[in-house]
Amino acid sequence: MPSRLSDAFRAHPQQQLKHPDFTSLHELPDSYAWNQRDDPSPETFATESVPLVDLNDPNALQGIGHACKTWGIFQVNNHGISTSLLDMVEHTCRSLFSLPVHQKLKAARSPDGVSGYGFARISSFFPKLMWSEGFTIVGPPDEHFRQLWPQDFSYHCDVIKEYKEEMKKLAGRLMWLMLGSLGIIAKEDIKWAGPKADFKEASAALQLNYYPACPDPDRAMGLAPHTDSTLLTILYQNSTSGLQVFKEGAGWVAVPPVPGGLVINVGDLMHILSNGSYQSVLHRAMVNRSHHRLSSAYLYGPPSTVEISPHPKLVGPTHPPLYRPVTWNEYLHTKAKHFNKALSSVRVCVPLNGLGDVNEQNNSVTVG
Numbered sequence: 001m002p003s004r005l006s007d008a009f010r011a012h013p014q015q016q017l018k019h020p021d022f023t024s025l026h027e028l029p030d031s032y033a034w035n036q037r038d039d040p041s042p043e044t045f046a047t048e049s050v051p052l053v054d055l056n057d058p059n060a061l062q063g064i065g066h067a068c069k070t071w072g073i074f075q076v077n078n079h080g081i082s083t084s085l086l087d088m089v090e091h092t093c094r095s096l097f098s099l100p101v102h103q104k105l106k107a108a109r110s111p112d113g114v115s116g117y118g119f120a121r122i123s124s125f126f127p128k129l130m131w132s133e134g135f136t137i138v139g140p141p142d143e144h145f146r147q148l149w150p151q152d153f154s155y156h157c158d159v160i161k162e163y164k165e166e167m168k169k170l171a172g173r174l175m176w177l178m179l180g181s182l183g184i185i186a187k188e189d190i191k192w193a194g195p196k197a198d199f200k201e202a203s204a205a206l207q208l209n210y211y212p213a214c215p216d217p218d219r220a221m222g223l224a225p226h227t228d229s230t231l232l233t234i235l236y237q238n239s240t241s242g243l244q245v246f247k248e249g250a251g252w253v254a255v256p257p258v259p260g261g262l263v264i265n266v267g268d269l270m271h272i273l274s275n276g277s278y279q280s281v282l283h284r285a286m287v288n289r290s291h292h293r294l295s296s297a298y299l300y301g302p303p304s305t306v307e308i309s310p311h312p313k314l315v316g317p318t319h320p321p322l323y324r325p326v327t328w329n330e331y332l333h334t335k336a337k338h339f340n341k342a343l344s345s346v347r348v349c350v351p352l353n354g355l356g357d358v359n360e361q362n363n364s365v366t367v368g
Ligand SMILES: C=C1C[C@]23C[C@H]1CC[C@H]2[C@@]12CCC[C@@](C)(C(=O)O1)[C@H]2[C@@H]3C(=O)O
Pocket: 005, 114, 120, 121, 122, 123, 136, 204, 205, 207, 226, 227, 228, 229, 230, 297, 299, 332, 335
């Protein structure tokens, strides 16, 4: 049987935690109180900010290359995704998460499944709970959406379908910009991009996130520090800020929403493909006392059976391959088991400068 993305978690069933009705909580329960949040010093915010790249700019490729090398994350505008589509996706998210808890639970993610409503998958690695709800979509959302909205599920299915199609095109474009900035420019350099080099067979997951307003935001965590297991992720965030990224030497830096902009981050598979030139970025989401926050992450990777390895153009006698080949499915298994040690578990060779993976050092929370 062909291996699909949705099969990746069968071997790692997750116990479903009971979801609270956040609106009924007026105090932060102890199970949600994070002690060691490792907050940035106030001056951190002022000095550095994540680059913004205009995709219509003829120098976009250079801008992206620099951003990937120094930050592992950047924002884009003039990306071609219409504001009306982004508004519709936001409306679908809002409609989904404002359903009564019992209704949302009808579409709960099954313990060995990948799609559906639930806590963030990484929850099991942290001793405290996260102040958020999520909905993961892999493949067509029809069955779950029918449970959520018996009347108008087909409208919401259409919105998600169109969004996924548009995101896929943008992701393919971004892939060539990122690869181009590494000197990988020929169609033949990435065979799995297909005969038209349009990454038609790529696979992806869509993660909708909802962060309710929180009575004690300074002690809560919306989504704990993690890197995405992707080649790249395209994140849409509504007008409420909350995303932060970890930058060596600067600490946690906020990524404020840019109107009409999208956030692009480097994932673990791009880290591997680029042989560590573009490092996956550690990021987290914080919460807010007065405003709820919505985000949607398009998690983009290769077809699930394609092996990703350091690109031959980037390895040589002085640059040995640092990672062994892995499929996305295999990597997701590894991540489900080892979480922030996943990248080093597929490492084959210590780099010449002797530094470890950035991901491993910065998680202040003990991984179970
Ligand atoms: C294809 C993917 C990628 C997943 C797992 C699976 C479906 C859901 C994705 C996320 C989304 C939220 C953060 C993350 C860390 C999580 O907990 O679930 C992601 C994870 C990964 O990038 O590893």
